Amino acid sequence: MDYDLGIYLHIPFCRRKCNYCDFLSFVPSPETVTAYLEALKQEMALAAAAWPRLTSFPLPSVTSVYLGGGTPSLLSGEQLQDVLDGLRRHFGVAPGAEITVEANPGTVDAAWLAAAEAAGANRLSLGVQAFNDRLLGSMGRLHTAREARDAVSLARECGFSNVGIDLIYGLPGQSLADWRETLAEAVGLVPEHISCYGLEIHPGMPWGVLAARGEISLPDEDLWEEMFGFTDSFLTGCGYRHYEIANYCRPGRESRHNLRYWQRRDYLGFGLGAASMVGCRRWRNHEKLPAYLAALETGKLPVADGEEMTVAEVLAEVFILGLRLLNGLDLERAAREFPEADWPRVRQTIARLEAVGLVERCGPVLRLSRRAWPVANEVFAEFLG
Ligand code: SF4
Numbered sequence: 001m002d003y004d005l006g007i008y009l010h011i012p013f014c015r016r017k018c019n020y021c022d023f024l025s026f027v028p029s030p031e032t033v034t035a036y037l038e039a040l041k042q043e044m045a046l047a048a049a050a051w052p053r054l055t056s057f058p059l060p061s062v063t064s065v066y067l068g069g070g071t072p073s074l075l076s077g078e079q080l081q082d083v084l085d086g087l088r089r090h091f092g093v094a095p096g097a098e099i100t101v102e103a104n105p106g107t108v109d110a111a112w113l114a115a116a117e118a119a120g121a122n123r124l125s126l127g128v129q130a131f132n133d134r135l136l137g138s139m140g141r142l143h144t145a146r147e148a149r150d151a152v153s154l155a156r157e158c159g160f161s162n163v164g165i166d167l168i169y170g171l172p173g174q175s176l177a178d179w180r181e182t183l184a185e186a187v188g189l190v191p192e193h194i195s196c197y198g199l200e201i202h203p204g205m206p207w208g209v210l211a212a213r214g215e216i217s218l219p220d221e222d223l224w225e226e227m228f229g230f231t232d233s234f235l236t237g238c239g240y241r242h243y244e245i246a247n248y249c250r251p252g253r254e255s256r257h258n259l260r261y262w263q264r265r266d267y268l269g270f271g272l273g274a275a276s277m278v279g280c281r282r283w284r285n286h287e288k289l290p291a292y293l294a295a296l297e298t299g300k301l302p303v304a305d306g307e308e309m310t311v312a313e314v315l316a317e318v319f320i321l322g323l324r325l326l327n328g329l330d331l332e333r334a335a336r337e338f339p340e341a342d343w344p345r346v347r348q349t350i351a352r353l354e355a356v357g358l359v360e361r362c363g364p365v366l367r368l369s370r371r372a373w374p375v376a377n378e379v380f381a382e383f384l385g
Contacts, residue, residue, distance in 0.1 A: 003057060006064040006260040007091065009040065009083060010271030011072040012289075015107070019140040019206040020168070020199060024273040024287055025070040032289070036272075037079055039296040041086035043270045046301050048090035054278055060266075061094040062087075064257035066102075067121075073103035077115020084119045093120075098256040100125050100164075105151040106143030113158035123162040123255075124155050125193075131185035132178055135171055140206070145185070152189045162253060164193030169227040171199055172207070172216040179227050180234070187238045192253035196231050197246050198224065228374050245324050245368075245376055262321045264314075280309045315341045319383040323359070324376070328367025349382050 013033060014025045028036070051059045065087065067080075075083070080101070087093065100123040101116055116124070130136055131145040148165075155163050165186050169179050186194055201211050201218070210216045219227070232242055240248035244262060247255065260267055268276045273287040283306025286292040295302035309317075315338050322329030331350075335343065350366060353359040358372040358379050372379050 003060045004063040004094070004265075005060045005091075006066070006257050006265070006267040007062050007087065008257075008267060008269040008271075008274055009065070009067045009072075009087070010070065010269065010274045011067055011075060012036075012070040012272045013074045014069070014071045015074065015142055016140065017206070019138070019210075020171075020201070021140075022200070022202050022205055023070065026289075033075070033079070035293060036289070037075075037083060039293050039302075040083060040271055042296045043302060044086055044090045046296070046299070047268060047270065050301060054281070059091070061092040061097075063094045063097050064260055065093065065097060065099045066257040067100065068102050070102075071104050071107060071127075072101050073107040073112065073116075077112055077119065080116055080121070081119040084121075088120075098123055098162075100255070100257055102127065103151070104141075104143060105148040108151050108154065110154050110158055113155055113160065117159045122160070123164065124160045125164040125166065125195075125255075126151055126155070126191075128165045128186070129168045130171070130174075130178070131182045132174075135174055135178065138173060139168075139171065149185075149189065152191065162193070163191045164195065164249075164255065165189070165191045166195045166197065168197050168199050169231065170219050170224050172218055174219060176223060176226055176230065180230060183231065183234050187235070187240075193247070193249045193255060194235060194240060195247050196235075198228065225374050232373075243326050245373055259325075262324050264318055264321050280311075280314055282306060282309065311338055311341050314338065315346065316383045319346075320380040323366070323368050323380065326367065328362070328365040330364050331361075331366050332364040346383075353379060353382060 010024070012025045013028045016027060017025070048059065067083070072080070084099070099121050101121040102125045104127045126148065128148040129139060129141060131148060133144050136144060152163060152165070167182055167186060199218070202208050203212065207216060211218065235248045236242055239250065241251055242248050243254050244258070247258070249255070266278045268278070269285070271285065272289060272292050273285055275284045276282065283303050285302045286295065286304045291304070292302045315334065318329065318334055318338075350359060354361065357369055358375075359366055360369045368376060368379060
Protein backbone atom coordinates (compact mmCIF):
# COMPACT_ATOMS: atom_id res chain seq x y z
CA MET A 1 0.00 0.00 0.00
CA ASP A 2 1.41 3.43 -0.98
CA TYR A 3 2.09 5.82 1.86
CA ASP A 4 -0.77 8.31 2.03
CA LEU A 5 -2.39 10.58 4.54
CA GLY A 6 -5.84 11.34 5.93
CA ILE A 7 -6.91 14.73 7.22
CA TYR A 8 -9.55 15.43 9.83
CA LEU A 9 -10.96 18.95 10.20
CA HIS A 10 -12.90 19.70 13.36
CA ILE A 11 -15.79 22.16 13.15
CA PRO A 12 -16.86 22.54 16.79
CA PHE A 13 -20.08 24.48 16.26
CA CYS A 14 -23.62 23.44 17.16
CA ARG A 15 -26.93 25.25 17.48
CA ARG A 16 -27.54 23.67 20.88
CA LYS A 17 -25.96 20.89 22.93
CA CYS A 18 -27.71 17.52 22.71
CA ASN A 19 -28.39 15.72 26.00
CA TYR A 20 -26.02 12.85 25.21
CA CYS A 21 -23.22 14.93 23.66
CA ASP A 22 -19.67 14.04 24.52
CA PHE A 23 -18.05 15.89 21.61
CA LEU A 24 -16.02 19.06 21.70
CA SER A 25 -18.63 21.56 20.50
CA PHE A 26 -20.30 24.79 21.53
CA VAL A 27 -22.71 27.45 20.28
CA PRO A 28 -20.57 30.14 18.59
CA SER A 29 -21.04 33.80 17.69
CA PRO A 30 -20.59 34.71 14.00
CA GLU A 31 -17.29 36.47 14.93
CA THR A 32 -16.02 33.30 16.59
CA VAL A 33 -16.80 31.27 13.45
CA THR A 34 -14.84 33.74 11.30
CA ALA A 35 -11.84 33.80 13.67
CA TYR A 36 -11.85 30.02 13.96
CA LEU A 37 -11.88 29.40 10.22
CA GLU A 38 -8.97 31.81 9.73
CA ALA A 39 -7.07 29.99 12.47
CA LEU A 40 -7.88 26.62 10.88
CA LYS A 41 -6.38 27.73 7.55
CA GLN A 42 -3.33 29.11 9.35
CA GLU A 43 -2.91 25.77 11.14
CA MET A 44 -2.96 23.88 7.83
CA ALA A 45 -0.28 26.19 6.40
CA LEU A 46 1.95 25.76 9.48
CA ALA A 47 1.49 21.99 9.57
CA ALA A 48 2.40 21.58 5.90
CA ALA A 49 5.55 23.70 6.44
CA ALA A 50 6.45 21.68 9.56
CA TRP A 51 6.09 18.26 7.85
CA PRO A 52 9.83 17.83 6.99
CA ARG A 53 10.67 18.20 10.70
CA LEU A 54 8.24 15.41 11.54
CA THR A 55 9.43 12.62 9.29
CA SER A 56 11.86 11.94 6.46
CA PHE A 57 8.98 10.90 4.16
CA PRO A 58 8.00 13.63 1.69
CA LEU A 59 4.53 15.05 2.32
CA PRO A 60 2.25 12.32 0.93
CA SER A 61 -0.93 12.90 -0.98
CA VAL A 62 -4.16 13.06 0.97
CA THR A 63 -6.60 10.29 0.10
CA SER A 64 -9.28 10.97 2.70
CA VAL A 65 -10.61 14.15 4.26
CA TYR A 66 -13.26 14.21 6.98
CA LEU A 67 -15.01 17.34 8.24
CA GLY A 68 -16.52 16.36 11.57
CA GLY A 69 -17.93 18.17 14.52
CA GLY A 70 -19.86 19.66 15.95
CA THR A 71 -22.02 20.41 12.99
CA PRO A 72 -19.99 21.21 9.84
CA SER A 73 -23.26 21.90 8.03
CA LEU A 74 -23.57 25.09 10.10
CA LEU A 75 -20.83 26.55 7.88
CA SER A 76 -22.10 28.37 4.84
CA GLY A 77 -21.33 26.93 1.41
CA GLU A 78 -18.70 29.70 0.91
CA GLN A 79 -17.04 28.93 4.26
CA LEU A 80 -16.89 25.25 3.41
CA GLN A 81 -15.37 26.02 0.02
CA ASP A 82 -12.84 28.35 1.68
CA VAL A 83 -11.74 25.67 4.18
CA LEU A 84 -11.35 23.00 1.49
CA ASP A 85 -9.51 25.46 -0.79
CA GLY A 86 -7.20 26.22 2.16
CA LEU A 87 -6.51 22.52 2.53
CA ARG A 88 -5.76 22.10 -1.18
CA ARG A 89 -3.37 25.07 -1.11
CA HIS A 90 -1.08 23.29 1.34
CA PHE A 91 -1.70 19.58 0.81
CA GLY A 92 -1.94 17.53 -2.36
CA VAL A 93 -5.40 16.03 -2.32
CA ALA A 94 -5.35 12.94 -4.56
CA PRO A 95 -7.84 12.71 -7.44
CA GLY A 96 -10.70 10.53 -6.21
CA ALA A 97 -9.96 11.24 -2.54
CA GLU A 98 -12.91 10.58 -0.26
CA ILE A 99 -14.11 13.91 1.16
CA THR A 100 -16.77 13.46 3.84
CA VAL A 101 -18.80 16.21 5.44
CA GLU A 102 -20.92 15.55 8.50
CA ALA A 103 -24.29 17.25 8.44
CA ASN A 104 -27.34 17.38 10.64
CA PRO A 105 -30.85 17.15 9.18
CA GLY A 106 -32.59 20.47 9.66
CA THR A 107 -29.38 22.38 8.87
CA VAL A 108 -29.12 21.44 5.19
CA ASP A 109 -31.08 22.64 2.19
CA ALA A 110 -30.62 22.16 -1.54
CA ALA A 111 -28.41 25.28 -1.86
CA TRP A 112 -26.07 24.11 0.92
CA LEU A 113 -25.84 20.56 -0.43
CA ALA A 114 -25.12 21.83 -3.94
CA ALA A 115 -22.42 24.15 -2.53
CA ALA A 116 -20.87 21.31 -0.51
CA GLU A 117 -20.80 19.13 -3.60
CA ALA A 118 -19.28 21.96 -5.66
CA ALA A 119 -16.63 22.48 -2.94
CA GLY A 120 -15.52 18.88 -3.49
CA ALA A 121 -17.41 16.93 -0.82
CA ASN A 122 -18.33 13.53 -2.25
CA ARG A 123 -19.62 11.79 0.86
CA LEU A 124 -22.28 12.99 3.27
CA SER A 125 -22.60 11.62 6.79
CA LEU A 126 -25.98 12.52 8.27
CA GLY A 127 -26.53 12.54 12.03
CA VAL A 128 -30.04 11.10 11.99
CA GLN A 129 -29.83 9.15 15.31
CA ALA A 130 -33.48 7.96 15.28
CA PHE A 131 -36.54 8.04 13.05
CA ASN A 132 -38.74 8.77 16.03
CA ASP A 133 -39.77 12.29 17.02
CA ARG A 134 -40.37 11.37 20.69
CA LEU A 135 -36.81 10.02 21.03
CA LEU A 136 -35.29 12.83 18.97
CA GLY A 137 -37.00 15.35 21.27
CA SER A 138 -35.74 13.66 24.42
CA MET A 139 -32.20 13.58 23.00
CA GLY A 140 -32.36 17.32 22.44
CA ARG A 141 -31.99 16.97 18.68
CA LEU A 142 -33.25 19.92 16.70
CA HIS A 143 -34.66 17.98 13.76
CA THR A 144 -37.54 15.63 13.10
CA ALA A 145 -37.67 12.24 11.41
CA ARG A 146 -39.33 13.93 8.43
CA GLU A 147 -36.39 16.37 8.09
CA ALA A 148 -33.98 13.43 8.16
CA ARG A 149 -35.84 11.71 5.32
CA ASP A 150 -35.92 14.97 3.37
CA ALA A 151 -32.17 15.51 3.90
CA VAL A 152 -31.38 12.13 2.31
CA SER A 153 -33.67 12.80 -0.67
CA LEU A 154 -32.19 16.29 -1.15
CA ALA A 155 -28.64 14.93 -0.94
CA ARG A 156 -29.47 12.49 -3.76
CA GLU A 157 -30.99 15.26 -5.86
CA CYS A 158 -27.87 17.39 -5.31
CA GLY A 159 -25.60 14.67 -6.62
CA PHE A 160 -24.38 12.80 -3.51
CA SER A 161 -23.99 9.16 -4.45
CA ASN A 162 -22.37 8.23 -1.12
CA VAL A 163 -24.55 8.94 1.89
CA GLY A 164 -24.11 7.58 5.41
CA ILE A 165 -26.63 7.65 8.24
CA ASP A 166 -25.64 7.62 11.92
CA LEU A 167 -28.05 6.01 14.39
CA ILE A 168 -27.99 5.43 18.16
CA TYR A 169 -29.51 2.57 20.14
CA GLY A 170 -29.79 1.97 23.87
CA LEU A 171 -31.58 5.30 24.41
CA PRO A 172 -33.66 5.98 27.53
CA GLY A 173 -37.23 4.97 26.78
CA GLN A 174 -36.32 3.18 23.53
CA SER A 175 -37.95 -0.21 23.00
CA LEU A 176 -36.78 -2.94 20.67
CA ALA A 177 -39.77 -2.09 18.45
CA ASP A 178 -38.60 1.56 18.27
CA TRP A 179 -35.14 0.44 17.20
CA ARG A 180 -36.47 -2.00 14.61
CA GLU A 181 -38.59 0.78 13.15
CA THR A 182 -35.62 3.16 12.98
CA LEU A 183 -33.48 0.55 11.22
CA ALA A 184 -36.27 -0.27 8.77
CA GLU A 185 -36.72 3.43 7.94
CA ALA A 186 -32.98 3.85 7.48
CA VAL A 187 -32.76 0.89 5.09
CA GLY A 188 -35.78 2.23 3.21
CA LEU A 189 -33.72 5.30 2.29
CA VAL A 190 -31.04 3.04 0.75
CA PRO A 191 -27.97 4.78 2.20
CA GLU A 192 -24.53 3.45 1.26
CA HIS A 193 -23.45 3.36 4.91
CA ILE A 194 -25.17 2.94 8.28
CA SER A 195 -23.40 3.46 11.63
CA CYS A 196 -25.15 2.12 14.73
CA TYR A 197 -23.65 3.33 17.97
CA GLY A 198 -24.69 2.10 21.39
CA LEU A 199 -25.36 5.04 23.70
CA GLU A 200 -22.59 5.67 26.20
CA ILE A 201 -23.36 7.88 29.17
CA HIS A 202 -20.57 9.94 30.72
CA PRO A 203 -20.79 12.10 33.84
CA GLY A 204 -20.24 15.44 32.04
CA MET A 205 -23.25 15.23 29.72
CA PRO A 206 -26.80 16.30 30.70
CA TRP A 207 -28.00 12.70 30.60
CA GLY A 208 -25.01 11.70 32.74
CA VAL A 209 -26.30 13.98 35.50
CA LEU A 210 -29.86 12.63 35.17
CA ALA A 211 -28.65 9.02 35.11
CA ALA A 212 -26.60 9.58 38.29
CA ARG A 213 -29.77 10.90 40.00
CA GLY A 214 -31.76 7.91 38.72
CA GLU A 215 -34.02 10.23 36.72
CA ILE A 216 -33.68 8.40 33.42
CA SER A 217 -33.71 4.67 32.92
CA LEU A 218 -31.56 3.00 30.34
CA PRO A 219 -32.28 -0.29 28.55
CA ASP A 220 -30.98 -3.24 30.60
CA GLU A 221 -28.18 -5.49 29.37
CA ASP A 222 -30.55 -8.04 27.80
CA LEU A 223 -32.41 -5.42 25.78
CA TRP A 224 -29.11 -3.83 24.77
CA GLU A 225 -27.84 -7.17 23.46
CA GLU A 226 -31.13 -7.83 21.69
CA MET A 227 -30.80 -4.48 19.93
CA PHE A 228 -27.21 -5.21 18.99
CA GLY A 229 -28.07 -8.71 17.72
CA PHE A 230 -31.09 -7.51 15.77
CA THR A 231 -29.01 -4.79 14.12
CA ASP A 232 -26.54 -7.32 12.78
CA SER A 233 -29.08 -9.84 11.51
CA PHE A 234 -31.40 -7.21 10.02
CA LEU A 235 -28.79 -5.09 8.24
CA THR A 236 -26.79 -8.03 6.92
CA GLY A 237 -30.09 -9.57 5.76
CA CYS A 238 -30.75 -6.33 3.86
CA GLY A 239 -27.45 -6.63 1.99
CA TYR A 240 -25.25 -4.47 4.20
CA ARG A 241 -21.79 -5.68 5.05
CA HIS A 242 -20.95 -5.57 8.76
CA TYR A 243 -17.33 -4.44 8.51
CA GLU A 244 -16.67 -2.85 11.89
CA ILE A 245 -18.37 -3.39 15.24
CA ALA A 246 -20.68 -0.39 14.77
CA ASN A 247 -20.53 0.07 10.99
CA TYR A 248 -22.34 -1.42 8.01
CA CYS A 249 -22.07 -0.58 4.33
CA ARG A 250 -23.06 -1.55 0.84
CA PRO A 251 -20.22 -3.55 -0.78
CA GLY A 252 -17.22 -1.30 -1.36
CA ARG A 253 -18.72 1.67 0.52
CA GLU A 254 -16.72 1.45 3.73
CA SER A 255 -15.76 4.82 5.19
CA ARG A 256 -12.23 5.05 3.82
CA HIS A 257 -11.31 7.72 6.35
CA ASN A 258 -12.51 5.73 9.35
CA LEU A 259 -10.87 2.57 8.00
CA ARG A 260 -7.61 4.52 8.21
CA TYR A 261 -8.06 4.88 11.99
CA TRP A 262 -8.82 1.20 12.47
CA GLN A 263 -5.89 0.18 10.28
CA ARG A 264 -3.71 2.60 12.25
CA ARG A 265 -2.59 4.58 9.21
CA ASP A 266 -1.29 8.15 9.52
CA TYR A 267 -3.57 11.15 9.81
CA LEU A 268 -3.36 14.81 10.70
CA GLY A 269 -6.16 16.49 12.62
CA PHE A 270 -6.73 20.23 12.43
CA GLY A 271 -8.96 22.32 14.64
CA LEU A 272 -9.94 22.48 18.27
CA GLY A 273 -8.92 19.35 20.21
CA ALA A 274 -8.09 17.47 16.99
CA ALA A 275 -5.75 14.46 17.29
CA SER A 276 -2.96 13.49 14.89
CA MET A 277 -0.84 10.38 14.50
CA VAL A 278 2.24 9.85 12.35
CA GLY A 279 4.09 6.60 12.93
CA CYS A 280 4.79 6.21 16.64
CA ARG A 281 4.13 9.85 17.38
CA ARG A 282 0.75 11.23 18.34
CA TRP A 283 -0.41 14.57 19.61
CA ARG A 284 -3.54 16.56 20.34
CA ASN A 285 -4.51 20.21 19.93
CA HIS A 286 -5.70 22.57 22.64
CA GLU A 287 -9.32 21.98 23.60
CA LYS A 288 -9.93 25.53 24.83
CA LEU A 289 -10.66 28.00 22.06
CA PRO A 290 -8.60 30.93 23.52
CA ALA A 291 -5.48 28.74 23.78
CA TYR A 292 -6.03 27.34 20.26
CA LEU A 293 -6.44 30.82 18.73
CA ALA A 294 -3.59 32.36 20.77
CA ALA A 295 -1.08 29.73 19.60
CA LEU A 296 -1.93 30.34 15.94
CA GLU A 297 -1.89 34.12 16.36
CA THR A 298 1.77 33.82 17.40
CA GLY A 299 2.57 31.53 14.47
CA LYS A 300 2.75 28.32 16.51
CA LEU A 301 0.99 25.02 15.98
CA PRO A 302 -1.74 24.72 18.64
CA VAL A 303 -0.45 21.44 20.11
CA ALA A 304 -1.38 20.85 23.75
CA ASP A 305 0.41 17.55 24.32
CA GLY A 306 1.95 14.65 22.51
CA GLU A 307 3.97 11.52 22.99
CA GLU A 308 6.30 9.10 21.30
CA MET A 309 4.68 5.71 21.80
CA THR A 310 6.64 2.62 22.79
CA VAL A 311 6.53 -0.48 20.61
CA ALA A 312 4.30 -2.18 23.22
CA GLU A 313 1.84 0.74 23.12
CA VAL A 314 1.75 0.79 19.33
CA LEU A 315 1.19 -2.96 19.16
CA ALA A 316 -1.63 -2.77 21.75
CA GLU A 317 -3.24 -0.14 19.54
CA VAL A 318 -2.80 -2.32 16.44
CA PHE A 319 -4.72 -5.11 18.21
CA ILE A 320 -7.43 -2.91 19.72
CA LEU A 321 -8.13 -1.07 16.48
CA GLY A 322 -7.64 -4.04 14.15
CA LEU A 323 -9.97 -6.29 16.16
CA ARG A 324 -12.77 -3.75 15.66
CA LEU A 325 -12.75 -4.79 12.00
CA LEU A 326 -14.64 -7.92 11.10
CA ASN A 327 -11.79 -8.85 8.74
CA GLY A 328 -9.61 -8.89 11.85
CA LEU A 329 -5.88 -8.31 11.84
CA ASP A 330 -3.04 -10.15 10.19
CA LEU A 331 -0.81 -11.60 12.91
CA GLU A 332 2.02 -12.45 10.50
CA ARG A 333 2.13 -8.89 9.25
CA ALA A 334 2.08 -7.53 12.82
CA ALA A 335 4.98 -9.86 13.71
CA ARG A 336 6.95 -8.62 10.70
CA GLU A 337 6.28 -4.95 11.53
CA PHE A 338 7.01 -5.25 15.25
CA PRO A 339 9.66 -7.99 15.64
CA GLU A 340 10.94 -6.43 18.86
CA ALA A 341 7.56 -6.65 20.67
CA ASP A 342 6.99 -9.00 23.60
CA TRP A 343 5.36 -11.70 21.44
CA PRO A 344 5.37 -14.47 24.09
CA ARG A 345 3.12 -12.27 26.26
CA VAL A 346 0.91 -11.30 23.30
CA ARG A 347 0.52 -14.96 22.30
CA GLN A 348 -0.47 -15.86 25.88
CA THR A 349 -3.17 -13.18 25.78
CA ILE A 350 -4.46 -14.50 22.45
CA ALA A 351 -4.47 -18.10 23.73
CA ARG A 352 -6.39 -17.06 26.87
CA LEU A 353 -9.04 -15.23 24.82
CA GLU A 354 -9.24 -18.05 22.30
CA ALA A 355 -9.81 -20.59 25.08
CA VAL A 356 -12.91 -18.70 26.28
CA GLY A 357 -14.19 -18.18 22.74
CA LEU A 358 -13.76 -14.41 22.53
CA VAL A 359 -11.32 -14.40 19.60
CA GLU A 360 -10.84 -16.82 16.75
CA ARG A 361 -8.12 -17.48 14.24
CA CYS A 362 -8.44 -18.15 10.57
CA GLY A 363 -4.96 -18.77 9.15
CA PRO A 364 -2.87 -15.72 10.04
CA VAL A 365 -5.96 -13.62 10.79
CA LEU A 366 -7.14 -12.96 14.33
CA ARG A 367 -10.63 -11.61 14.87
CA LEU A 368 -13.28 -11.18 17.51
CA SER A 369 -15.81 -13.99 17.74
CA ARG A 370 -19.43 -13.02 17.27
CA ARG A 371 -20.18 -13.43 20.96
CA ALA A 372 -17.36 -10.99 21.79
CA TRP A 373 -18.88 -8.09 19.85
CA PRO A 374 -21.10 -6.77 22.66
CA VAL A 375 -18.20 -7.03 25.15
CA ALA A 376 -15.45 -5.90 22.79
CA ASN A 377 -14.08 -3.29 25.21
CA GLU A 378 -13.37 -6.00 27.77
CA VAL A 379 -11.45 -7.99 25.16
CA PHE A 380 -9.47 -4.91 24.11
CA ALA A 381 -8.48 -4.24 27.73
CA GLU A 382 -6.64 -7.59 27.72
CA PHE A 383 -4.16 -6.20 25.19
CA LEU A 384 -3.34 -3.17 27.30
CA GLY A 385 -1.77 -5.18 30.14
S1 SF4 B 1 -25.13 17.82 17.09
FE1 SF4 B 1 -23.55 16.32 17.65
S2 SF4 B 1 -21.80 17.54 18.35
FE2 SF4 B 1 -23.59 18.90 18.31
S3 SF4 B 1 -24.38 18.85 20.40
FE3 SF4 B 1 -25.50 17.29 19.23
S4 SF4 B 1 -24.32 15.39 19.54
FE4 SF4 B 1 -23.01 17.11 20.16
